[in-house]
Amino acid sequence: MRVRALGTADLVWPLTDNANQSPFYRCGAGMWPSQVHVDPFPCYAHDLARVRELVAACEERFPLLECESELYTLEHEFVSRTNGHCRTEGMWRMRDGKNVDAIAIADVDGKRAEVNGVAYSIVLCGKRIPPMASMTRYLVTHEYGHAAFNHAARLLGYTDRMGDRPERDYLSVRGTEIAEGNRRWHQLASEIIANDFRTIVMRTEEDYWPHDVPRMGPTSAIAGWWQRAIDIAKVGKLPAPPAEVTP
8 A cells, every 4th residue: 555645835725715515635545536625824744654554564464465555644634524535446547557457256145247457545624733643543454344245255255246235244243233323433334343443453443333333243153254354365365256147
């Protein structure tokens, strides 16, 4: 995973009369980076050396093989006021213009399916007060957890057409159900899963568990799920497509 520090010189200022149009950074591991809108008030970025160290630890434990991945640290705060995000991007073309062909696989049900290339982008915004070291440890391993789960689901044969089935199957192993209706952050399946990765796989800031559902331990069934995911990730190969059946 490439780690990039972006600052004031990288801001893009829209040429517009709309007073509500905020400046943005361009962030993305794929060919079409997304616009990450920020508040231009000067902020403090996460310590770059610490971020690199944490990313290296995550990669050693759970490598993201056969894909593009980047992490960005920013010197400004998101207009959304969240702390960071992870985005999974479909890859149809590399930045050098080379096309990425669809890959035939056996999906999780053993049926023939196709998936495209994939990239993962993590963005950590700055804060008006310097982020504590504990915050950096939490945030890097949490956001990496989103990428790790999405990558594990891909290697297990889940496809985009399956919607939230990867999360539902995961929570079934965990003994937890997806909260229905209007959900707050702490009830989202994706955030519970990312914090499982942080506490079970990376063992960072383990005393912080902001969810209603119970935290799982190292001997739980979901810890076994993560160990299987780690084993698959270290091989990094998609499931081979089933043999063609000839009439």
